[in-house]
Amino acid sequence: MTEPLPGTANPPWWALLPSAEARVSCGEETHALRWDQGALTALDHPDAEEELVLAALGGDRPACVGLIESWGRRGDDLQVLAVGPRSAADEVSIPAADGPAWSGGPGRGWLASAPAGAGPFGWPRASLLARRTRVRSRGPMASMGMSAGARAVFGRPMLRARGGRIRGGADRAAGRREELFSLLALGPEFQMRLSATVAGAWGDGGSRAGERDRARPALTAALAGRLVPAARAWLGIDPARVHVSLYEDAGWGRLAFSGDRLDAALPVGWLASVWAPGLAVIAGHLVVAVTEAAWPGATVLAVPGPGADPVVLKVRAVDGGWIRAEGAR
Amino acid sequence: MTSAQDRAETYLRLRAEAELRRVQALPRPDPPAPPGLPEPLRDAARVILPFGRRAAAALQPLAESAGRALQPLAEDAEEALRPLARNALDAVAPFAQNVARSLEPLTGQVIGTVLPAAEEAARRLHPLAWQAAGRLQSLQWSGERRLQLWRWQVRRATGSFYGTSDDPGAGPGDLSADEGLGRFRLVARSLIEAGAIDAGAAESAVEDLAIALAARSRIGAHMAAMSGLADEPMRVSAGPPHGTYLAVPVGTLIPASPESGLANVRVYALVIGPDRAILTASGRMAAENLRSMHLDPWPLFGQGHGPTAVDDRGNSYQIHQDTGWNDEESWGGILRLVPVPPAGTGWLDLTISPGSAPVRLDVAGASRPDDAAQSGPDAASGADAASGPAERMIDAAATELLHLAVGNGHALRWHDLSGIADVVAALEAIGALEPARAAVGRLITLAGRLGVDVPPALAAAAPPVPVELPDAWNDVMANSQLRDGPRGVTPAAAVLPELDSARFALAGLRSDEGGADLHVMAWGSRVVPHYLEDSIQAWSWWARDDRGRWHVAEENSSSASDGHAELTLRLIPALHPEATSLEVAVIGRSGQASATVPLDWRGRDD
Numbered sequence: 001m002t003e004p005l006p007g008t009a010n011p012p013w014w015a016l017l018p019s020a021e022a023r024v025s026c027g028e029e030t031h032a033l034r035w036d037q038g039a040l041t042a043l044d045h046p047d048a049e050e051e052l053v054l055a056a057l058g059g060d061r062p063a064c065v066g067l068i069e070s071w072g073r074r075g076d077d078l079q080v081l082a083v084g085p086r087s088a089a090d091e092v093s094i095p096a097a098d099g100p101a102w103s104g105g106p107g108r109g110w111l112a113s114a115p116a117g118a119g120p121f122g123w124p125r126a127s128l129l130a131r132r133t134r135v136r137s138r139g140p141m142a143s144m145g146m147s148a149g150a151r152a153v154f155g156r157p158m159l160r161a162r163g164g165r166i167r168g169g170a171d172r173a174a175g176r177r178e179e180l181f182s183l184l185a186l187g188p189e190f191q192m193r194l195s196a197t198v199a200g201a202w203g204d205g206g207s208r209a210g211e212r213d214r215a216r217p218a219l220t221a222a223l224a225g226r227l228v229p230a231a232r233a234w235l236g237i238d239p240a241r242v243h244v245s246l247y248e249d250a251g252w253g254r255l256a257f258s259g260d261r262l263d264a265a266l267p268v269g270w271l272a273s274v275w276a277p278g279l280a281v282i283a284g285h286l287v288v289a290v291t292e293a294a295w296p297g298a299t300v301l302a303v304p305g306p307g308a309d310p311v312v313l314k315v316r317a318v319d320g321g322w323i324r325a326e327g328a329r
Numbered sequence: 330m331t332s333a334q335d336r337a338e339t340y341l342r343l344r345a346e347a348e349l350r351r352v353q354a355l356p357r358p359d360p361p362a363p364p365g366l367p368e369p370l371r372d373a374a375r376v377i378l379p380f381g382r383r384a385a386a387a388l389q390p391l392a393e394s395a396g397r398a399l400q401p402l403a404e405d406a407e408e409a410l411r412p413l414a415r416n417a418l419d420a421v422a423p424f425a426q427n428v429a430r431s432l433e434p435l436t437g438q439v440i441g442t443v444l445p446a447a448e449e450a451a452r453r454l455h456p457l458a459w460q461a462a463g464r465l466q467s468l469q470w471s472g473e474r475r476l477q478l479w480r481w482q483v484r485r486a487t488g489s490f491y492g493t494s495d496d497p498g499a500g501p502g503d504l505s506a507d508e509g510l511g512r513f514r515l516v517a518r519s520l521i522e523a524g525a526i527d528a529g530a531a532e533s534a535v536e537d538l539a540i541a542l543a544a545r546s547r548i549g550a551h552m553a554a555m556s557g558l559a560d561e562p563m564r565v566s567a568g569p570p571h572g573t574y575l576a577v578p579v580g581t582l583i584p585a586s587p588e589s590g591l592a593n594v595r596v597y598a599l600v601i602g603p604d605r606a607i608l609t610a611s612g613r614m615a616a617e618n619l620r621s622m623h624l625d626p627w628p629l630f631g632q633g634h635g636p637t638a639v640d641d642r643g644n645s646y647q648i649h650q651d652t653g654w655n656d657e658e659s660w661g662g663i664l665r666l667v668p669v670p671p672a673g674t675g676w677l678d679l680t681i682s683p684g685s686a687p688v689r690l691d692v693a694g695a696s697r698p699d700d701a702a703q704s705g706p707d708a709a710s711g712a713d714a715a716s717g718p719a720e721r722m723i724d725a726a727a728t729e730l731l732h733l734a735v736g737n738g739h740a741l742r743w744h745d746l747s748g749i750a751d752v753v754a755a756l757e758a759i760g761a762l763e764p765a766r767a768a769v770g771r772l773i774t775l776a777g778r779l780g781v782d783v784p785p786a787l788a789a790a791a792p793p794v795p796v797e798l799p800d801a802w803n804d805v806m807a808n809s810q811l812r813d814g815p816r817g818v819t820p821a822a823a824v825l826p827e828l829d830s831a832r833f834a835l836a837g838l839r840s841d842e843g844g845a846d847l848h849v850m851a852w853g854s855r856v857v858p859h860y861l862e863d864s865i866q867a868w869s870w871w872a873r874d875d876r877g878r879w880h881v882a883e884e885n886s887s888s889a890s891d892g893h894a895e896l897t898l899r900l901i902p903a904l905h906p907e908a909t910s911l912e913v914a915v916i917g918r919s920g921q922a923s924a925t926v927p928l929d930w931r932g933r934d935d
Contacts, residue, residue: 032907079533079537079540082342082345082537082540082541083536083540083544084535085543086349090353090545091543092544092545093543093544093546094544173536177540177553180540181544184544215337216335216339217338217341217342217530218333218342220339220342220343221339221342221345221346223341224343224346225346225349225769228346239347239350240347244343
């Protein structure tokens with residue numbers, strides 16, 4: 001069994017996630033959404049905050065602004081981790097919107113979108129986009145400049161029936177599903193970033209870290225769902241032999257091997273800082289923590305094999321993946 | 330959240346992860362089709378049906394002759410379908426596609442001949458379908474499960490052609506994504522029922538898995554949309570409406586109107602609850618009015634005025650048919666009184682048809698429940714008093730198996746215990762099985778006696794020492810072949826004490842040589858059956874007649890809405906021919922409620 005190392009001053013969870021951009025239908029036009037350093041912005045709505053206020057008063061809510069709002073609302077929602085991708089190979093492809101089947105009512109759906117531009121890993125370089133907006137979402141309702149009570153998806157009232165009355169649980173559930181699918185439909189890069197946002201909210205120092213007790217089952221499952229495929233890629237181990245728990249003490253965590261069984265305890269922050277950037281398994285090592293990040297380079301703690309202590313690796317992002325930049329020390 | 334609840338939710342969520350991995354290892358299915366008919370058939374139906382309705386009315390005589398020709402087929406359908414089932418999946422799909430392709434260009438030609446006959450065939454087959462549905466429902470087989478078992482049968486049958494019937498992968502444990510989700514929901518419901526997990530947490534886990542599967546196109550979008558709705562009743566456990574519940578025995582045979590499709594009407598009982606008043610009734614079809622069956626709507630009580638009632642205060646009531654069934658010989662159903670008679674009503678005079686003598690119903694002297702009596706875990710029942718909800722749940726699975734064995738032994742061939750085995754494994758994993766281990770032993774002993782396979786997960790949870798079966802279970806099996814039941818009907822009206830936020834009222838019993846059908850009215854959200862999925866039984870029913878013969882009961886048919894259900898229970902084996910009273914008990918999560926009714930036979934309806 002490897003022993004926990006002393007805790008390290010980790011960089012922000014988004015440090016190894018480069019910016020990403022998606023284009024979405026917004027009214028009659030196609031607009032851009034940009035994720036950068038943990039925040040999502042609507043590039044074509046410089047007065048988005050005012051638009052949100054107007055929407056709260058009954059005006060139209062542009063789709064872009066609705067997505068920003070949804071992103072903020074779901075930025076600490078554990079359902080994102082329950083539904084979102086478990087690995088880069090796990091294709092979460094939202095079928096074309098067909099309204100009633102998903103939402104339980106006609107006329108609903110989400111707007112297809114796709115990443116735009118190209119850069120490392122297929123996402124656009126931040127330098128390509130210069131416009132900023134005042135409406136940003138870094139996490140759960142953060143920087144929204146609006147009340148949490150205002151709700152919208154794609155500019156349409158979500159919880160109100162045609163007659164304006166609040167409808168029951170089925171509609172609320174349908175609205176939640178629709179909202180989540182609208183965010184997942186932004187594409188794999190945004191799926192990873194949204195997952196990382198949620199994990200960051202529940203990780204140490206996150207806005208929901210103090211409530212982990214009641215969320216431990218969902219967090220444990222979220223961790224297991226992503227660590228098990230990584231362990232399989234690392235060791236070829238049978239998923240049924242991997243037992244995962246949430247690590248909440250100081251240090252990176254714990255890996256214990258007993259026969260053909262692996263007991264793994266990692267902090268929920270691992271999902272945000274290691275798994276989401278695609279760093280889980282590098283050069284035959286299981287990465288357990290990021291100690292330094294300077295995109296496109298990083299220094300990580302990684303376990304080379306069963307029973308071994310973690311070693312320090314320098315890694316570098318190249319052509320949509322990560323490679324070992326230099327040997328372990 | 331308690332550590333036990335935490336453990337249960339963690340188990341459930343990790344199981345969801347394992348299920349998602351399992352499903353993703355399955356071959357990717359074709360894109361999900363919309364619910365309902367396959368698209369080619371739907372297109373054909375869209376074209377044909379408007380013409381077909383008109384054609385059906387014009388070609389009624391042809392339809393009737395076609396119906397007569399099809400009648401022998403209908404009578405033998407159940408027997409005929411059983412062997413057909415083996416090849417049905419392979420055979421039906423290409424046939425359906427060919428039919429659709431063929432029908433489209435031939436629409437104009439076929440509507441004159443095919444549709445009337447088809448409509449008549451459907452009409453004739455309708456009672457049979459209800460009976461079949463009732464039987465299947467009594468087996469607690471969901472649509473998914475039926476399909477699963479059917480597929481299993483097909484695999485076995487086709488395997489025998491190719492010499493691969495011993496393929497270990499061709500068993501009912503080989504679940505599709507839909508079936509796996511159903512199984513997951515079953516386990517989640519069971520953990521709620523056992524009190525091991527908060528309903529909201531379990532519902533959330535089910536919904537999350539459903540959405541995760543749908544987002545990977547592993548199940549249809551509608552399945553994800555349904556997941557939350559299906560679970561709503563278990564989260565919101567609404568009790569019965571507050572107020573007075575009465576059950577009035579009637580048992581009177583009343584001649585029907587000459588215009589009616591019935592020769593007479595037997596009213597079994599009147600049940601009055603705070604929100605509804607119901608008469609249970611049956612009738613013999615009038616031979617001279619058989620043609621009326623083809624009218625839509627069917628004039629059950631003639632074309633004029635329907636049944637009415639007045640009370641001792643001069644209030645008038647209308648009576649409407651609520652639900653019902655019929656075959657060539659008889660009709661049975663539920664009649665609703667509108668409005669509900671107010672508290673303090675002394676009697677009601679019921680008039681089935683204009684001019685017929687009214688029948689007086691003694692409301693003031695009706696049976697009222699004694700909520701303080703006959704309720705609790707120590708009251709007499711068929712099974713040993715269960716010590717907790719998990720034990721009751723497993724005993725309910727055994728009761729279902731027992732009912733199957735006694736009532737329809739050949740169904741045992743297709744009955745598998747993998748669902749309850751999964752539930753037992755889940756309870757074991759979260760440390761909640763110990764109080765129910767004896768029930769696992771009883772189930773294993775019973776399965777062994779009946780020759781039903783015991784899944785390894787169930788066998789692994791067996792107590793170290795074999796468990797004997799309760800006397801009542803042995804008694805039911807010992808009498809399973811008896812055909813000495815009295816033929817007749819009896820009012821059998823009684824309101825049971827409230828149990829687990831549910832209220833049941835007995836509302837008439839009809840006995841035959843092999844068993845008896847007992848009408849039951851029920852209130853409360855937990856009485857609503859879950860038709861569309863695997864589900865654990867929330868209630869077990871037992872009865873014992875005053876000659877000491879035990880009877881196990883299962884739902885034979887039911888309808889439900891708005892936290893209210895109307896059930897028909899099939900009691901087997903036969904009532905003792907000399908029995909004069911019957912104690913009926915329903916066993917729930919926290920204990921049981923019972924009532925004793927006289928067996929006051931009022932003659933035969935057939």
